[in-house]
Amino acid sequence: MLTLEEVLVRQGAFEIAADFSVKSGARVALIGPSGAGKSTVLSVIAGFIAPVRGRLTMSGADVTGAAPGARPLSILFQDSNLFPHLTVFQNVALGIRPNLKLSAEEQARTMAALENVGLAGFEDRKPAALSGGQQSRAALARVLLRDTPLLLLDEPFSALGPALKVEMLDLVQSIAAENGTTLLMVTHDPEDALRICESAILVADGRAHAPVPTAGLLDNPPDSLRDYLGK
C-alpha cells in the first residue's frame, strides 16, 4: 500500500534513509530513541518534507512530489489538531470540504461521524470548551469522515492520562479495522505499540528499517533500541 523506495531525507546535518513497504490494512508502529527521526519519516510520508532522493508510492501511485492535501492520508499531530476559532462541527467538516460549503448529505455525514466518536450534542462548541479526551475524539471524527486509506499518528495522545490514552488507541484501532485503514503510528511507549500494532519499524542510526513483528522486536531488541528501552 505504502512504499518508500531508497528514500533519503536531509535536514541540515541530519540524514535518514528509508526503504520499506507497508501492506494494506497493516498497523505499524515507529519505534526508536528520541531524536532518531521518527517524526521526520512521518513528515516525509505526509508531504511536509521533500526527500532529496528516492520515490514514494501509495496504492501504486507515485506521490513523491504531491502536496500534503493531495495525498490519500489523514494525519494527527502531537498538538494543534483542531482550529481553536472554529466549532467542533466546522473542524470535522473541514476534513471533506476545505471551504466548508457542505451539501445536506455531507452535513449529515459529519453529524454521523461526531455521533460515532460519542460527540453528538457537542457540535457547536469551540475546542476550548472540550476536555482533552473530547478534543482527541473530535480529531478522530475528522479522520473517520475523511476515510482515507492511510492514517498517520504523530503521538497525538501523549498529553492524555494513561487510561484516556488507551481508550483513544482502542478507538483508533476500531476505526482502522472498520475501514481497512493502514495505520502508521509514532510512539515512544512500547506498550502502545504492543497494544494495537502487530508490526513495528525501528528508526535508529540514521535508518528506518523494514517492519518486523512488534513482540519479537521488543523481546529481542538490537543494541540501539536496547539502550533506549533500558533492558
Place this chain on the structure above:
Amino acid sequence: MADRFQPINWITVSGGAVVLLLTCLSFGTLGAVAWRAEAVSNLGPQEWSAVRFTLWQAFLSSLFSVVLAIPVARAFARRQFWGRQALITLLGAPFILPVIVAVLGLIAVFGRTGLVSQFIGLFGFEPVQIYGLHGVVLAHVFFNLPLATRLILQGWLDVPGERFRLAQSLNFGTGDMFRHLEWPMLRRVVPGAFMVIFLICTTSFAVALALGGGPKSTTIELAIYQAFKFDFDLSKAALLALLQFAICGALALISLWISVPGGQGAGLDRVTPRQDGSVWLDGLWIGLAAAFLLVPLAMITARGVGGLTELPGSIWGAALRSVLVATASALLTVALVLPLALLAQSLKAGGRLVEAVGYVSIAASPLVMGTGLFILTFAWIDPVSLALPVTMLVNAAMSLPFALRAVMPGLAQVEADYGRLASSLRMSGWARLRWLVLPRMRRPLAFGAALAGALSMGDLGVIALFANPENQTLPLALYQLMGAYRMEGAFGAALLLLTLSLAMFWLIDRGGRRDVDA
C-alpha cells in the same frame, strides 16, 4: 516548510499589486514632482542649513530621549508599585497622540505664558521660550522618551531574573551589578533605540511646523512644505525629498548593522526583585517622567473643557471629515497590509525584499507623495475634490510600516501553529484565508488598523498644503486656531481631537479582541 505546495497565484497577484502601488507612491510621485519641475534649482545655503538642522535636532532628540530613558527604565524594571502597569501602558500612548495636540499641551506648560514661565516669574525670572531648536527637541523627547523607555525596559526584563538573584547572593553592589549585568545589556539595546528615534525625528514635520520655522530651525520636511506652499518650486521639493531618502536609507543601513530591538511589549508586567539602588531616586525618576507626560495632557483636558464652548461651528464639519478619513485610512491600511504580508510570507528569498517595500514609506515624504498624486491626476480630476482621498491614501501608506510590524510576526505564528494542519486538509486559496488566516489574524490586523486610524486622525501633513475651508480636517483646524491665537478654541479643539483619536484606537483595537479564542 509547507508553503512551497501552496498555490500562490492570487497571493502573488494581490501582493504584487500592493508592491507596485507602494513603489509608485514612494518613488513614482517623486518622479512626477521632478518631471513637472520647470527649472532645475540647486540646493542653496538655506536648504543645506535645513539638512544640518534636521540631523542636529534628530541627534539631540534621540540623545536626550535615550539617556533620560535609562534611569526611568531601570526604575520600572526593579520597582513594583501601584499603578505601574497603567504607567507602562501610558508609555505607549504618545504614539497615537496627535502631534499638534501634544505641541499645544507642551506650549501650555513650557510656553511664554505656560506653567513653568509663571512659576519662575514668581522669582522674577524672564518667561521661557519654546520656539526654536530646543522646542523641537523638547517635543521630540516628549514623543520618544516613552518609546525609548519601553525598548530599554524590554532589554532589562530580558535579562533572566536568576542572574540578578545570583548577583545578589554574591553580594554585588550597584556598581558591580551595572558592570556585569546591565552595561552589556545596554550596549546591546541602546544603540538600536537611538537609531529608531533618530529615524523618526529625521522626517518630522508637524513638530517643526508648529515649533520651528524660520531660517534657523527648519527641517527638510518643513523645507519641502515651504518649497511647495510659498515658492511652488517643484524641483527644489523633489531634490529635498531625494536627499531625505538618501539620509533615511543611510540610517536604515546603519540600523541593520546595529540591530534594532523588537519592543513588542510582551511581558512588561514582570519585575525583577532587587534590593539595590535607592527607592527614592527611582521614585523621583518615575515621578518626573510621569509628570512630563501627564501634565501637558492634563492641561489640554483642563483648559479644553472650558474651550468647548468657544469652538467655531465649522469645527464639527472638520471633525466629521477627520473621522471619515481616518476610518477609510484604517480600512485601506488593512487592505494593503494583508496582501503584502501574505506575499512576503509566501516567498522564501524575496520575502524580505517585499517586506522592505512596506517599510520604504518611513523614508518617503508624505508631502511629496500628496503633491505627486495631484500632479498625476489634476488634468482629469478637480484637485479640491481630491484633497481628502489623497490624504487618506497617503496616511494609509505612512501607517503601513507600523501595521506590517504588527502583522508579520502573527502571520508567521499562524503558519507555524496551523500551517501543516491546513495543508493536510487541502485548505488553500480563499478557504485558507477565510477559515484560517483571517480569524487567527483578527487581533494584529485590528491593532494595525487601530494604529492607522489614530495616526490618520491626528495627521497634520498633506492636508496642510491644500488648506481650504471646505475640506479642512480637525488637526488643520486646530493648527489654524493656534495660528490665530484663539487659544481657548484651540484647547477645545485639541480636547475633541484627543478624545476622537483615543476613541478611534480603542474601538478598533477592542473590536479585534472581542470573542477571540485562544
